[in-house]
Amino acid sequence: MSLSGENRSFTTSRRGVLVGGAALGAAAVATGLPLAATAQGAGRRRSGDPFTLGVASGEPDQNSVVLWTRLATDPLAEDGLGGMSGTVEVEWEIALDERFTRIVRRGTERTGADAGYAVHAEVAGLKPGWEYFYRFRTGTHVSPAGRTRTAPPxxxxxxxxxxxxxxxxxxxxxxxxxxxxxxxxxxxxxxxxxxxxxxxxxxxxxxxxxxxxxxxxxxxxxxxxxxxxxxxxxxxxxxxxxxxxxxxxxxxxxxxxxxxxxxxxxxxxxxxxxxxxxxxxxxxxxxxxxxxxxxxxxxxxxxxxxxxxxxxxxxxxxxxxxxxxxxxxxxxxxxxxxxxxxxxxxxxxxxxxxxxxxxxxxxxxxxxxxxxxxxxxxxxxxxxxxxxxxxxxxxxxxxxxxxxxxxxxxxxxxxxxxxxxxxxxxxxxxxxxxxxxxxxxxxxxxxxxxxxxxxxxxxxxxxxxxxxxxxxxxxxxxxxxxxxxxxxxxxxxxxxxxxxxxxxxxxxxxxxxxxxxxxxxxxxxxxxxxx
Missing domain, CATH: 3.60.21.70 (Alkaline phosphatase D (PhoD))
Structure with a gap:
């Protein structure tokens, strides 16, 4: 899975996960691990879903990357807080495969009104030049999955x-x-x-x-x-x-x-x-x-x-x-x-x-x-x-x-x-x-x-x-x-x-x-x- 260009063949299911409209969340499947255990049905956006703004990653270096999401059950709320209130704990996990059977890092971030309910997780300890998949969870809701990568050494x-x-x-x-x-x-x-x-x-x-x-x-x-x-x-x-x-x-x-x-x-x-x-x-x-x-x-x-x-x-x-x-x-x-x-x-x-x-x-x-x-x-x-x-x-x-x-x-x-x-x-x-x-x-x-x-x-x-x-x-x-x-x-x-x-x-x-x-x-x- 080297990311220096050697691993360029992506599966049909990956294409469906990453560019398939409502299927953006379909990679969140049950695996028996703590976060994944709540992921059944994650491809369906349910009432009260806070992950309406999707996911993103950025700023890759050889060992780390930033994972992002922002919580909003009502994205266009005039107060800019997306229908959210209080302090919310958001779990994240990052895996080697799109089915999240090989999870390598996970953690929890807190967010609230002061941060606009945004989440920035700086994930370190990753392999250089490698492809990863990530997602978030809060309560019973699991985000769409995203693909990211680290830079070569x-x-x-x-x-x-x-x-x-x-x-x-x-x-x-x-x-x-x-x-x-x-x-x-x-x-x-x-x-x-x-x-x-x-x-x-x-x-x-x-x-x-x-x-x-x-x-x-x-x-x-x-x-x-x-x-x-x-x-x-x-x-x-x-x-x-x-x-x-x-x-x-x-x-x-x-x-x-x-x-x-x-x-x-x-x-x-x-x-x-x-x-x-x-x-x-x-x-x-x-x-x-x-x-x-x-x-x-x-x-x-x-x-x-x-x-x-x-x-x-x-x-x-x-x-x-x-x-x-x-x-x-x-x-x-x-x-x-x-x-x-x-x-x-x-x-x-x-x-x-x-x-x-x-x-x-x-x-x-x-x-x-x-x-x-x-x-x-x-x-x-x-x-x-x-x-x-x-x-x-x-x-x-x-x-x-x-x-x-x-x-x-x-x-x-x-x-x-x-x-x-x-x-x-x-x-x-x-x-x-x-x-x-x-x-x-x-x-x-x-x-x-x-x-x-x-x-x-x-x-x-x-x-x-x-x-x-x-x-x-x-x-x-x-x-x-x-x-x-x-x-x-x-x-x-x-x-x-x-x-x-x-x-x-x-x-x-x-x-x-x-x-x-x-x-x-x-x-x-x-x-x-x-x-």
């Missing part, structure tokens, strides 16, 4: 890592079918790069195709608001399937708090919002409660430490960045501008401490691939008037250049930037000097489209796409919804840009619109036949 390259990444799931704009397809791909690891929820009240952000379902509650500002909104998203069975199939690494972008916020500055500073710092604290607390994060990431008031490196043996380092909390305000009033201040080297997107931390991670890296999991467009991107986005790295060109220089100075073997935010698929070659067409390619950026945000979108013809003509280092763009599926090996990183024709109706099929390969020690993109 240092020094191990293994035969490969299946990693998918996603971003931007506006609940009102469509159905989360892309999450269901991501789960069906059975990745080893999932990265979510922000805009996991959206803060707007119903119908204040309408897609070009119209909204197909509504947010519950007002625009999120209070802790109860954010808890309710996270719970609404978590009730979606397709999202639950994606969480249950593999461990996740997560970073927020702006909509988990407020659109285009920057540091201590909210979206529209011309409209007084004296409670913004309190609002940010509420958002961070709810984000922590609803994500499989470690106790070390527990927010302190309006601050949460989310930048970190997660190592996958010697194959890959995942440097997860925070591009909101420490940035200067957007230059020139935000938007797309020709703006001299965007070139000011003193301006920062990451803040000096995070930037120095990242440079040190690059210097210490011995990984085959160094992957930046982050939120906003990294490559230079100009429009027909020569303007660039003030909300992206282009609006902070000093940061953009310093981070690029830091991986070059450190001799990083294969730098790859992963990006969300823009609701469109892109594949970009990163340049040492974007003003010089002959400047060498020094890295690669893969940008995922949205899960739903923006509605159905439409396919794009590269021959007629002005973005590619104006920016020759951009090799691909597509405006359909979906996600990116990758396979990382010692020799190459392959990226499949997965798309759906429609998200305004459930159940749209998925296909690979384009595929690219990044070869070891050869930054840049080679298009290959999709599969």
């Amino acid at each position: 240092p020094g191990v390259l293994g035969s490969g890592l299946a990693m998918s990444f996603a971003s931007c799931s506006q609940y009102e704009h469509g159905y989360f079918t892309a999450y269901r397809h991501l789960a069906a791909d059975e990745p080893d690891l999932v990265l979510h790069l922000g805009d996991y929820i959206y803060e707007y009240k119903a119908d204040s952000y309408v897609s070009p195709d119209g909204n197909v379902r509504d947010h519950r509650g007002p625009e999120t500002e209070t802790l109860a608001n954010y808890r309710q909104r996270h719970a609404q998203y978590r009730t979606d069975p397709d999202l639950q399937a994606a969480h249950a199939v593999a461990p996740w690494l997560v970073v927020p972008d702006d909509h988990e708090v407020d659109n285009n916020w920057a540091g201590d500055v909210y979206e529209k500073p011309e409209i007084p919002q004296p409670n913004f710092i309190e609002r940010r604290a509420n958002a961070f607390r709810a984000y922590y409660e609803n994500m499989p994060l470690r106790r070390s990431q527990l927010p302190q008031g309006s601050h949460i430490r989310l930048y970190r490196t997660v190592r996958w043996g010697s194959l890959a380092n995942f440097h997860m960045l925070d591009t909101r909390q420490y940035r200067d305000d957007q230059a020139c009033g935000d938007g797309w501008k020709v703006c001299e201040d965007a070139e000011n080297p003193a301006r920062t997107l990451t803040g000096p401490e995070q930037e120095a931390w990242l440079a040190e991670q690059f210097r210490r890296s011995r990984a085959r691939w160094d992957v930046l999991g982050q939120q906003v467009f990294f490559a230079r991107r100009v429009n027909g008037s020569g303007a660039v986005s003030m909300d992206s790295w282009d609006g902070y060109q000093g940061s953009q250049e310093r981070v690029t220089r830091s991986w070059l100075d450190a001799g990083v073997r294969n730098p790859v930037v992963l990006t969300g935010d823009v609701h469109t698929h892109w594949a970009n070659e990163l340049k040492a000097d974007y003003a010089d067409p002959d400047s060498p390619v020094v890295g690669t950026e893969l940008v995922t489209t949205s899960i739903t945000s923006g509605g159905n979108g439409a396919d794009s013809d590269p021959a007629d796409d002005p973005n590619l003509a104006l920016n020759p280092h951009i090799k691909f763009r597509n405006n359909q919804r979906g996600y990116v599926r990758t396979r990382i090996t010692r020799d190459e990183l392959r990226a499949d840009f997965r798309v759906l024709d429609r998200v305004t109706e459930p159940g749209s099929p998925v296909r690979t619109r384009a595929s690219f390969v990044v070869a070891d020690r050869r930054p840049g993109l080679t298009e290959v036949t999709p599969r």
